[in-house]
Amino acid sequence: MPVISTPYAFNESQLYVDLKSIFGRSLYLKCEGFNFAGSIKLKAAIEMVESAERDGLLKPDSVLVESSSGNLGVALSTIAASKGYRFLCVTDSRCNLSTRLLMEALGSEVHIIADLDANGGFLGARIEYVRALCASDDRYVWLSQYTNPGNWRAHYRKTAPEIAHEFPGLEVLFIGAGTTGTLMGCARYFRDWHHPVRIVAVDSVGSVSFGGEPGRRMIPGLGMSMRPPLLDESYVDEVVKVEEADTIRACHRLARHGFLFGGSTGTVVSGAMQWLAQNEPRDLTAVAIAPDLGERYLDTIYQINWLQDLYGDDILDFDEVSAGSRRVEPRRRTSGRRPKP
Template sequence: MTVISTPEQFNTDDLYVDLAGTVDRSLYLKCEGFNFAGSVKLKAALGMVAEAERSGRLRPGSVLVESSSGNLGVALAVIAASRGYRFVCVTDPRCNPTTHRMMEALGAEVRVVDVPDAAGGYLATRIALVESLVESDERYVWLNQYANPDNWGAHVTSTGPEIEAAFPQLDVLFVGAGTTGTLMGCARYFHARPRRVRVVAVDSVGSVTFGQRPTPRMIPGLGTSVRPALLDESYVDDVVHVAEPDTLEICHLLARRGFLFGGSTGTVVAGALAWLGRHGDETTTAVALAPDLGERYVDTVYRPSWLREHFGDAVAAGAGNGVPDPRSAEPLPALDIPVVEGPLPARSL
């Protein structure tokens, strides 16, 4: 029996889904959404809050403020409610409506910026508002998930060792790239281990993280319009960029098998299948990290009217009518996802 007194004390960290029967390729999916925050972001949030409390930056009367597309915002809202802090989340129109309402239900104040930045996203605009709030009142504490080493540090001590314990013969790990905290933590952990494990970053087409040209993106979670300060490409072996229609295809394919995952998970799985189609074989032991579950995406990724509005009738018809797309039965390399192969050179930040 598990008994807890605060929500952040619970997290299921040893659940994996064998996707072989769904995608016709050996791939294990580490599910990080079974906690009271509903995503892998609970680990980073806990790490950053704990260090801020130890250092004295965060104390009674402080007001947490953070920029988030959703999942970290929910995680911080859970922790803030548990520990008695006020929390202000700065987000943008791509934040899922359910996520927005969850943060408010937990007592957070949610501010939405609607002016795109120079790259066509909202991240720079969100950060500018956070900085103005911090400057206006000394009670505001910005953990800054984009540059805080405790973001990736949480995964060095948790996610990395968890995966290694479950799969001691691991060959390749696929991790989505948002702030790159999860990616950098896992990559740094396996880089220091004696066994060679390839760490492949999965990013969204249109994200600037790995030097691509910025284009509009509709699915929150992965990808950025400002290069993350945490990123050190010398730890990353390969990068796969996934187009959003392929994310949607995988999300709906998994849902038709009873697995309702979030948009970030769909992207990571699509990227993993593309990479394995080119580089893997029947002996490859591969794990992909699923950051979240899908209930927060029912008004977007899983809603036919939203799909038609943003991606057109063809995508909506193929993804939303409950009939498996014929491509799901074809060899998986047929997914037309561009791959950037490494290793990549390190770049100064």
């Protein structure tokens, strides 16, 4: 029986769901939402906070500040409450109401940005707001998940080895691309592994992470309105971009079978199923990472009025392809020295 004294000491990350009975194709979904922060972001949050502590950046009167669309904000709220730090999360109007309330319940302060940046997103505006806060008071400590190597290092040290242990014959790994911390940590680890693993990044249509035109994105989690500073495309074999309508259909299809997952998971599953439909010559050993669960999306992707207002009355027509990317883009790896974790 595990007994813990800090909330971040528990993280059940060795649970997988076999999706073949739901989607008709073999795919093992690694569930990362079973911890007190409710998402995979707890791993990166711990790594970044403890690294800042080792480097002497955090002092008793420090105020952690971070830009987050939700999950990292909750993870940092959990850690800050446990360690006695103040935490201020800078988010935007797309952040789910339940996520904001959860951060506040944990004692954090939440600032909501309403102004769009030059790419039609909120990220640039959020970052400028954080920079202004840090310039105004030296007690603010910005971990900067977008540039902090601890973001990817957490997954090099934990997430990828967990997958390798359970699936020694792994052939393809599907990873959602947001800040690309999970993507880069896992991709770097499997580049060093004893046999090749195809790395497929899953992104949202409207994101500019891998190029393309910016567009409206209403579901927080994956995608960026700027190129992720952590991204090194030489580690990525292919990119799948998924329409938000297909994300929603994948989420509801999973829910119809009793699995309530978040929007990021719906995107990854949708992209993975499309890739497998196009590329599966046989039963591959394939794993996808599910970043979170679905309770925080009850007022958005699981709320019919919200869906119909944004996507139309036919959004949940399950006769349509429920897992659909619009394009799969190959990426040619280049050689070079790997950063050390």
